[in-house]
Amino acid sequence: MIQWNQMGQAIYETVYMTAVTTLFVTILGLVLGSILFFTRPDGLEPHPIVHKILNGYVNITRALPFVIFLLILMPVTRMLIGTIFGPNAALPALILGAAPFYARLVELALREVDRGVLEAAESLGARRRDLFLKVLLPEALPALISGLTVTVVTLIGYTALAGVIGAGGLGNLAYLYGFQRSNAAVMWTSTGFILLLVFIVQWVGDRLAKHVDQR
């Protein structure tokens, strides 16, 4: 009833989409989130215009249901990737959808860092770059990791949703073979693998966050 090579291919596609997206989302989220943090009105380099624009982008993207976001982005995807089917076609929407989510978590994580510690570093002669690399990032690391964990878990959900509209992966398998062809075994097995992925990510994230936390 279950074609295991098909299942294997679906698992691979889901992991592939999640991994590539995570890579980009981490970078984009860190950059965006840090800019958000620095340009805040009460931040270290206040810049109202930059902050408003980025903040607006983050808020709007996060407010849009991801499935709508997928549909809106279809023309962009076709232009960039050349097709709207397959795992690669899901990447632009996944990245653009999840990066603002992580950016917000990055901003929050950085804001959690004690202002007094920043002041202490400044009193020792830290420049902005030192503050960021030597104080903010290391001190926020556990929160950055748990934020990324939450983001990746959400991402796995997004890949399943993208799968339903043609991106491949476990979501696609569960929908096309499991749901539409009433193959319960395929549906539950795909779901099981999705859950397993989520648990693994959560477990690794928690362990990592705990490992770097010396508080």
Next chain:
Amino acid sequence: MIELRNVSKSFGESKQSVEALRKVSVSIQDGEIVGIIGYSGAGKSTLLRLLNGLTSPTSGEVLVDGVNPSTLKGAERIRFRQQFGMIFQHFHLLWSRSVNDNVRLALELANVPKNEQDQRIAELLGWVGLTDKAHQYPATLSGGEKQRVGIARALANRPRYLLCDEATSALDPETTRSILDLLQRIHRDLGVTIVLITHQMEVIQAIAERVLVMEGGEIVESNDLLPLLLNPQQEITRKFVKSIVDPGERIPWEHDTVYRLSYVDTLSSRPLISEIIQRYGVEVNILQGKISRTGQSSYGTLYVTLQGAHQKEALAFLQEQGVRVGVES
């Protein structure tokens, strides 16, 4: 030498701005221990942060050996700031770094070569008595130990000035004592000028050589420690002094005049009371007394009544010997 000339500092937008400092002028000599006391909101923290350029004045100027930090940029500003070490009430250590690496942060920021860092760190931790905790993380340390790490970090780049921002306010009395002893050792052995702000008169008494009293963004009184303790001028200063000098409950006495004798060292080094008893044939009834130690000397207050024909002469003799005589109502 640090000089503040007519320094004002306001925070916030023009309409709702809060004036933290109003036209403050003061100078701090090299080698001093200056204590700044005031309640919260008096402007102490702002004043302290003006010295190392963490904030800039709204008007007026700060001069450190003639250099105005507001005019410095980039690397010069950093080098200027590294003449100052700073320690804080809540220590402000990086929990993500071990004790060693917290001190190392100061050296990294001053671009001290890697091969010199370890030796300097070992030296500093030895100095503050934390050699055995070098590899622990701040979360595992007690408050006093955290402050010692803070001190090691602040001294890492051999600053000329040490700024203490309520450095003992979060510590218990015994730990406070040991940190103050350490600060005194730093002052004595390294010749570091210390500026400390506090709301605790005990701290001022224990360590300050000169005291500035702040209220409402102004320095309302400034004097050397002993004269300030013995002869406070402003109401707020009296309150602070009373918090440590007041001997508390006294036997109520309504029969005759109660004299308040305040003195520095004198009575503890010479038996003046027995001298006036012998010389002037007065009887001395001591109602209450207290002796306190400052960093350099001791001073005290005695409440007495006198009986006998030569009371006036006896009091005059005490005054000649440097005892301040007051009448208690």
